[in-house]
Amino acid sequence: MNLDRFSQSYETPVIETVDDINNCGCGKQAEWLVYEDKQPHCSECFREATECGEMVEVQYLCA
Numbered sequence: 235m236n237l238d239r240f241s242q243s244y245e246t247p248v249i250e251t252v253d254d255i256n257n258c259g260c261g262k263q264a265e266w267l268v269y270e271d272k273q274p275h276c277s278e279c280f281r282e283a284t285e286c287g288e289m290v291e292v293q294y295l296c297a
């Protein structure tokens with residue numbers, strides 16, 4: 235039995251924990267990631283954040 239073959243078949247899965255990123259503070263699914271705060275925001279909270287403060291660099295989360 236060739237164990238080396240099996241050992242090579244193992245690949246370290248690179249899975250980042252993105253549960254917190256996918257959820258807004260209000261509990262809804264986050265669609266926007268605000269880099270300044272590094273906090274996820276849903277569409278509603280994101281609009282409020284941008285209206286209240288300066289426009290910061292954001293990333294749209296394609297879920």
Ligand SMILES: [Zn+2]
Pocket residue numbers: 258259260261262275276277278279280
């Ligand atoms: Zn929200």
